[in-house]
Each structure stands twice: as C-alpha cells, then as structure tokens.
Amino acid sequence: MLQRILIVDDDPHIRELLAFALAKAGYDCREAGDGEAALAAVAASAPDLVVLDINMPRLNGLDVCRRLRAQGELPVLFLSSRDDEVDRIVGIELGADDYVVKPFSPREVVARVGAILKRARPRAEDAPVPVQTGRLRLDREGWAALVDGRDAGLTATEFQLLAVLAAAPAKVFTRDEIIDRLHGPGFAVTDRTIDSHIRHIRRKCATLGLDDAIETRAGIGYRLGPCGAAR
Structure with a gap:
C-alpha cells in the first residue's frame, strides 16, 4: 500500500504543488486547508506523515502539532516562513520531526518526507x-x-x-x-x-x-x- 501524506496549508497553490511532487514520488496524498480540517482528516483516516504549515487560520500549525502529539507520535514536517524562526524552534520543541522554510523546492520536501518515513520504519x-x-x-x-x-x-x-x-x-x-x-x-x-x-x-x-x-x-x-x- 502507498504511504499516505496529509498536506495542510491554507494556500491551495502550495497544496497542489506538493501533492503533485509527492504523488509523482509514489505517495498517496490528502489535503486540508486549515488546522481544524487537518485534525478531522487525521481522525477520519490516519496518514503516515503530516506536512503542516505553521501560519494558518482556524487553528495554526503549532496548535495542530500540539494536539497530534497528545494523541501519539505521528510524524510531522513543518512548513514555515523565513521570518518564523521562533515558531520553527517551538515546533521542534513540540516534537515535529523536521521543517522546511518557504520558499522551498518540492524536491527538498519529497526528500525530507522520505527521510522521516525511513527513520520511522525499521527494516x-x-x-x-x-x-x-x-x-x-x-x-x-x-x-x-x-x-x-x-x-x-x-x-x-x-x-x-x-x-x-x-x-x-x-x-x-x-x-x-x-x-x-x-x-x-x-x-x-x-x-x-x-x-x-x-x-x-x-x-x-x-x-x-x-x-x-x-x-x-x-x-x-x-x-x-x-x-x-x-x-
């Protein structure tokens, strides 16, 4: 079965760009446009990893990560803006596995997703x-x-x-x-x-x-x- 990635970002262009790159790399992608929709998507069908934007309406990425960490150890890759260094550090403190700074290369996101999933899956x-x-x-x-x-x-x-x-x-x-x-x-x-x-x-x-x-x-x-x- 394909590993499932949930892409959470309020920018539909970024979601589309990442979904295309990750699908091309062999992942099954789902999308959510805000934090509340992300939590609902995780509850409905748990993904293998969440790509999570920090700055979003209706529950930001840090709060989403905090709630996910209260439920388990679902891998999280943060997306953050260049001026959000404090938020990135807080995200790592909350237990996020890695982060990518915007603007980013879709190849970099795919590589980091693969690295996180590889670490999470023992052979x-x-x-x-x-x-x-x-x-x-x-x-x-x-x-x-x-x-x-x-x-x-x-x-x-x-x-x-x-x-x-x-x-x-x-x-x-x-x-x-x-x-x-x-x-x-x-x-x-x-x-x-x-x-x-x-x-x-x-x-x-x-x-x-x-x-x-x-x-x-x-x-x-x-x-x-x-x-x-x-x-």
Whole structure:
C-alpha cells in the first residue's frame, strides 16, 4: 500500500504543488486547508506523515502539532516562513520531526518526507538487537526508548538521534556528525534544531526519572550519558 501524506496549508497553490511532487514520488496524498480540517482528516483516516504549515487560520500549525502529539507520535514536517524562526524552534520543541522554510523546492520536501518515513520504519530483515545502558533500553525493533521498562515516547527522529549516540557511547559527537548520521552529508539542518531535539529527549527521559541520558561537552557536542549507571 502507498504511504499516505496529509498536506495542510491554507494556500491551495502550495497544496497542489506538493501533492503533485509527492504523488509523482509514489505517495498517496490528502489535503486540508486549515488546522481544524487537518485534525478531522487525521481522525477520519490516519496518514503516515503530516506536512503542516505553521501560519494558518482556524487553528495554526503549532496548535495542530500540539494536539497530534497528545494523541501519539505521528510524524510531522513543518512548513514555515523565513521570518518564523521562533515558531520553527517551538515546533521542534513540540516534537515535529523536521521543517522546511518557504520558499522551498518540492524536491527538498519529497526528500525530507522520505527521510522521516525511513527513520520511522525499521527494516525487519535487520533484526536489531536492543541496546541497554544503565536504566535506558533502546528497543530498535520497536523503535522505543524505555526507562525502567517505561516508554519515553520519543519521536522517530529523537529515537534515531539517541540511537546514534548509543552506538558509540564513549564518543562525543559534534552536531555536524549527528546531522550526517541522521540525514546524510550535506543535509541542511541547523545546529539549533539538533539542540532542540536533544532538549526534547532529555525532558522526556527526565519525566521518567532519568536525568543523565545525554551529556554535553562544551564547545564540542554530545554523547550518551551514564543513564543511571556509574561510568
């Protein structure tokens, strides 16, 4: 079955442009012109990913993302204007997987949609072995980060970032190295986006009593923390 993408934007030209590009790439596309219509579309037939504009009438994209996150971990790709840096950061804090700045290339949107869905869909043939560090367990088949057996509720991007650090627990990763591992060399993601994902992972783990999931090395980057176990 084709993976279903819900395109949410109050500009019909942008919806048409993205629907054409995504359909050409092999996706089944649905459209919504505002936030309320988007929530109704998700409730009627859950998509595999939502492409979500931030500035919309009748419930903006941030509020839509907040409500979607309250229901589950549906992947979200934000569309934002160049002057909406604060909104983009807030969107990442809410759990969005990525964002694209307007004006954008439809090819870039298709590439980012594909990258998010790939991260969210583990390959069964890989039969990944769970990783255990202290109180943290990464179930790579189920794409779940478990603290004392309780799911931290990470998004696909957050889980993949944590898995990058866990794959080499003694290594301090620069932000550029993390971006390369997540998206591939040359992918346009800012350092601030990585920092936002890190904060989100820390907050979710901290709600389960794990305050040392990720360590910061000033001026360098991040590495996996002791996760409740002495180093």
